[in-house]
Amino acid sequence: MTKIIAVISQKGGSGKTTALLNLAVAAHRDGRAVLVVDLDPQASATLWHRARADKTLVVQPTHPAGIANLLKVAQEQGVELVFIDTAAQTDSNAAEAVEVADLVLITCRPSVMDLRAIPNSIRLCRIRDRKPHVVLTQIETQGTLQDEARRTLASLGVDVLDGGLGRRAAFHHSIIDGRSAAEYEPSGKAAQEVRRLYQTVCQLVGLPSSHRVTKEGTR
Ligand SMILES: Nc1ncnc2c1ncn2[C@@H]1O[C@H](COP(=O)(O)OP(=O)(O)OP(=O)(O)O)[C@@H](O)[C@H]1O
Ligand SMILES: [Mg+2]
Secondary structure, three states: OOEEEEEEEOOOOHHHHHHHHHHHHHHOOOOOOEEEEOOOOOOHHHHHHHOOOOOEEEEEEOOOHHHHHHHHHHOOOOOOOOEOOOOOOOOOHHHHHHHHHEEEEEEEEOOOOHHHHHHHHHHHHOOOOOOOEEEEEEEEEOHHHHHHHHHHHHOOOOOOOOOOEEHHHHHHHHHHHOOOOHOOOOHHHHHHHHHHHHHHHHHHHHHOOOHHHHOOOOO
């Protein structure tokens, strides 16, 4: 059964593509059949893939009208996880992704501007009967911004995942040549944060959090 994860946010630059690509690589390296669907006309995920040496992880650009067919083919081919990257601002684009998703992640920096945009994303999900989860991104490792953001989000009644992604050079640098943070710096903090997020995402979609352990019994 294919599980579909949509990553949305109304704010540009909130870290949608970075979070999504890191999760997709984590799933791929975990031995799962993964497809990344790039709905963003800016094509950031597609360009990342073009720069990537290892093409075994597939990134497919499409437009909203093409999603249904792509998902049908993915299902037939036994794809386990589909990650859909969306554009900021354009409701129709994100709405299509939310419509088909089993899990919606909203990326959000702990900043006033991002927080103010969250109610719009929540609304987009609720009218489609989806319960979104917020992933905090680009979290400053010092200071209280994260705590304040978590309080604000709690007051909006939205679920915020534990952990999140810090503002780390590995996220920024790895994207340039088509890698993930874990491929760039395997024992770094960014890699650790992605592992944790990946495990949470697996739990939320009802998949065992380490595919290799259950499938191969090797680790
Ligand atoms: N956790 C992070 N740490 C450091 N830099 C980050 C992190 N997440 C994202 N960035 C950087 O912030 C910028 C925006 O990130 P990204 O492209 O993932 O956001 P986006 O929400 O997909 O943007 P858009 O709305 O344009 O699609 C990029 O330069 C990226 O390298
Ligand atoms: Mg993007």
